[in-house]
Amino acid sequence: MKKIIEYFPDKLRGILYEQIKDKDNELEEIRIRNEKPIILKFNKEENIIKYNVNSEEILTILQLICENSIYSYQKQISSGFITLQGGHRVGLVGSCVIENNILKNINYINSFNFRIARQVIGCSSKLLKYILNLENNSIFNTLIVSPPGYGKTTILKDVARQISSGNEELNFKGITVGIVDERSEIASLYKGVPQNDVGIKTDIIENVSKSIGMRILVRSMAPKVIIADEIGIPEDVDAINYSLCSGCKGIFTAHGSNFNDICLNPVLKNLLDLHCFECLIFLDEVKRGYAKDVFILNKDSLEYEKIDE
Numbered sequence: 001m002k003k004i005i006e007y008f009p010d011k012l013r014g015i016l017y018e019q020i021k022d023k024d025n026e027l028e029e030i031r032i033r034n035e036k037p038i039i040l041k042f043n044k045e046e047n048i049i050k051y052n053v054n055s056e057e058i059l060t061i062l063q064l065i066c067e068n069s070i071y072s073y074q075k076q077i078s079s080g081f082i083t084l085q086g087g088h089r090v091g092l093v094g095s096c097v098i099e100n101n102i103l104k105n106i107n108y109i110n111s112f113n114f115r116i117a118r119q120v121i122g123c124s125s126k127l128l129k130y131i132l133n134l135e136n137n138s139i140f141n142t143l144i145v146s147p148p149g150y151g152k153t154t155i156l157k158d159v160a161r162q163i164s165s166g167n168e169e170l171n172f173k174g175i176t177v178g179i180v181d182e183r184s185e186i187a188s189l190y191k192g193v194p195q196n197d198v199g200i201k202t203d204i205i206e207n208v209s210k211s212i213g214m215r216i217l218v219r220s221m222a223p224k225v226i227i228a229d230e231i232g233i234p235e236d237v238d239a240i241n242y243s244l245c246s247g248c249k250g251i252f253t254a255h256g257s258n259f260n261d262i263c264l265n266p267v268l269k270n271l272l273d274l275h276c277f278e279c280l281i282f283l284d285e286v287k288r289g290y291a292k293d294v295f296i297l298n299k300d301s302l303e304y305e306k307i308d309e
Contacts (some may be wrong), residue, residue, distance in 0.1 A: 003084075003085065003086055003088075004030070004084075004086075004088060004114060004116065005017060006064070007061060007064045007065050007084070007090075007114075008057075008060075008061060008064070009057050009060045009061070011057075012038075012051075012053070012057060015038070015049060015051055016030070016038070016040075019040055019047060019049060020040065023042060026042040026043040026044070027040065027041075027042055027116050028041045028042060028043065028115070028116055029041035029113060029114060029115055029116065030112075030113075030114035030116075031111070031112070031113055031114075032053050032058070032061065032111065032112040032113075032114070033053065033110065033111045034053060034054070034055055034058050034110040034111065035052050035053070035054065035055075036052060036053065037049055037050055037051060037052060038051055038053060058109060058110065058112075061112060062092075062109055065082050065084065065090055066082070074105060075207075076207075077092065077105065077106050077109075078103050078104060078105055078106060079183075079207065080092060080093065080106070081183065081184070083184040083188055083189065083190055083195075084190065085190045085195065086117060086188075086190070086195055087117035087119075087188030087190070087195030087196050088114060088115065088116055088117045088188075089114075089115045089117065089183075089184065089185065089188070090112055090113065090114050090115070091112065091113035091115065092106065092109050092111065092112050092113075093106065093109070093110065093111050094106045094107055094108045094109035094110050094111075095107045095108040117188060117195065117196070118154075119154070119157055119158070119196045119197060120154055120158065120289075121158065121161075121197070122158065123151070123154060123155055123158045123288070123289045124155045124156075124158035124159045124162060124289065125158075125162075125289075126289050126290050126291070127144075127155065127159070127281055127289070127290075127291055128159075128162060128167065128170065130142070130279050130281055130291065130294055130296075131159065131163075131251065131279065131281075132163075132167075132170060132172055134170065134171070134172060137172060137173050137175065138175070138224065138249060139163060139225055139249045139251065140249070140278040140279045141244060141249055141250050141251075141276060141277050141278045141279070142250070142251045142252070142277065142278070142279045142280075142281060143231075143252050143253070143254055143262075143268075143271075143277045143279070143280050143281070144156065144159075144251070144252070144253045144254075144281045144283065145253070145254050145255070145256045145257075145261075145262060145280065145281065145282045145283065146253075146255070146256070146257070146282065146283035146285065147255060147256070147257055147285065148255060150283055150285050150288075151283065151288050151289070152229070152230075152253040152283065153185050153186065153229055153253070155283070155289065156186060156227060156229055156251070156253055157186055157187075157196050157197075157198060159227070159251060160177055160179060160186065160187075160198040160199055160202055160227050160251075161197050161198050161199045162199070163175060163177055163199065163225055163251075164176070164177040164198065164199020164200060164201040164202040165199040165200050165201070174199065174200065174201050175201065175224040175225060176201045176202075176203070176221070176222070176223045176224045176225070177198070177199055177201060177202040177203070177223055177224070177225045177226075177227060178202070178203050178204075178205070178214075178217035178218075178221050178223030178225070178226050178227070178248075179198060179202060179203070179204045179205070179226075179227045179228070180205055180206075180208070180210045180213035180214055180217065180226065180227070180228040181204050181205065181206040181207075181229075182206070182207070182208065182209060182210055182213065182228070182229070183229075184206050184207065185229060186198060186204075186227070186229055187202070187204045187206070189204060189206050203217065203221045203223065205217055209235065210228045210231065210235070210236055210239055211235035211236060211238065211239040212239075213228070214226055214228065214239040214240070214242065214243045215239060215242060215243075217243075218242070218243055218246045218248060223248055224248065224249060225248065225249045225250065225251060226243050226248050226249070226250045226251075227250070227251045227252070228250075228252050228253075229252070229253050230253055230254065230255065231252045231253070231254050231267070231268075231271075232254055232255065232265065232267050232268065233267060234267055236267060236271075237267060237270050237271055237274070240252070240271060240276055241271075241274055241276060244276055250276070254268055256268075256282075257282070257285075258282060258293070259280065259282070259293070259295060259304070259306075262280065272304070275297065275302060277297065278296065278297045279294065279295070279296055279297070280293075280294065280295040280296075280304060281293075281294055282294070293306060294306070294307050295307070
């Protein structure tokens, strides 16, 4: 946590250190807003620090996270976030500069959201029995589903690690994985180096749409498995179908609470109709890392059948 504090002016460093020194392992977010109090989000509570951040401090924070070269970070700023060493991400908003319907820059930045990255090694182990095809040392095409904030991305990181590096306990040998890290949340590359352990046989393409990234990975890196987070737009359908028809397997995540939610989403329903998935895992919203419901594609009827754990 000491590394995160270094991205703040001296006065704010002291204030933040006093607030988080005894529970830095519980810190999830640091919210900074111009002329507003600092808000810290912990696992089970939210602390409001009665100190209003000023415009000069906002600019100093921006300079520090951009390593005093705001221009060289313009592309990341235009995407709305900057990835820090350690995989932490800083979301930022302000006045957008639009040219030809394309976001070119964000000026007069007024808010930051420091999201603390943590990798939970082994958090996907309870789900591997549904994902791994041990007979072929491969995987089943899988969609992992939950509402926002229930650990899909954290689990996806660990799934990538275990598939890529292998799992001796299950006698699963690692296979080549390609990750489309559209928002730098899975591998969290920092200057080309993954800040999360996503496996020794993993190739990562980031800051590109899933539809483009999947095609590049298939053509250039020949992965056995493609992994991407939060699918849900029409372009994803063609990209996933292209990848699977090229001989790749796939593991993806999407927002939803139950099977009906997936069927009501036209994009996801299209993928179901194309039989792109062999397994649907709905995460338990209380017990992290566990499945609430699992549906398996019946090869004979081509319908999804709910299975009991």
